[in-house]
Amino acid sequence: MVFSAKPPRLRASAVKGLTFMTTLKVKIWRGTESGQFQTYDVPRLESQTVLDVVTYVQRRLDPSLAYRFACRVGVCGSCAMTVNGVSRWTCRTHVDKVAAGDTLEIAPLRNLPVIRDLATDMTEFFDKWAKARGRFTGAHTRKDDFATVKPESKERKRVDAGIECIGCGVCYSACEVVTWKPDYLGPAALNRAWTLANDVRDVAQQERLAAVAGDAGCHACHTHLNCTERCPKGISPTAGIAGLKRLVLKAAMKGEL
Amino acid sequence: MNSGASSVRTQVLLWGAQRVSAALLALCVVVHLITIIYAVRNGLSAAEILGRTRGSFAWGAFYALFVAAVAVHAPIGMRNIFAEMGLRGRGVDMLLVVLAVLLALWGLRAVWAVVG
Ligand code: SF4
Ligand code: SF4
């Protein structure tokens, strides 16, 4: 990576007719489960994202800082962190929107083991997608014609509402039930199950409902909407979970569970 | 998801029972409050109240239903709270069944005292 020798363009803040450049005081978590915050000075720039700040620290101040990102444009879901106490995707979060004055506190996502610094171990998070039967199971072969799913059908609209999940883990980190009940499948896995529960081509519906039902599944959700408030893609896992509860109750009454 | 002591189906039915009993409780509490306000506003004495409730099938049935809703709702709620505190399993479930029976007995005893 080549860096220009020129100093970056600095943000000019106007206060009482004076202009000056500001410096961000950035506290970043260093360590694993145990560790401490370390403070760095980072020049504040226009349209700067939180990911820009972390990258500046790693490239200019402390190359040993561990963090994760890939696309930088809100597609891959790998850059989520806890910024000033709130779970966010950092590549699409502007410093201006979240900085308290000129300070930022950046920590790893909650509810996941910390590998090092800002990088969490997402294994459990994705294992829960598998546990919730988050995998499509079809019955068609390559000899069959394409299935037709009407865009205006009720099921397709429900799928549309939840399908854009990027697997960032923001909702999982924001959910307090995951904190209290570590085996709770969590909002993202259940949202995935909900999109499949509405996929008219899927043939594993009964198994899926059994997998998402009960004390560690959708029935653990308190409907307190943290996940929905935080999801950067505007998805409401809460609504999907409520839908799963309805489907499961129907199945249980019919003795299909 | 099976988390130890109870089957998924039982867990789902408990959740359903929690919902139904909550709806009943909402109704019962409103009726109960209106009854209290009515009795206080009209200055009814204990003897006058008992005069109306003794032998009344309607009051007996209503309060028996109220008690049943409490006996179902409270232990299931406690079960959820305990689970989030990390306490779960057959032992806890048994204890909560005992709690349900006790609540029902205490409540029904009180109902009997006013309608019996
Ligand atoms: S609504 Fe449910 S899944 Fe979402 S944060 Fe609350 S408890 Fe978690
Ligand atoms: S539901 Fe939203 S917050 Fe949760 S993983 Fe998907 S995109 Fe991220």
Ligand code: FES
């Ligand atoms: S880096 Fe890909 S979503 Fe942020």
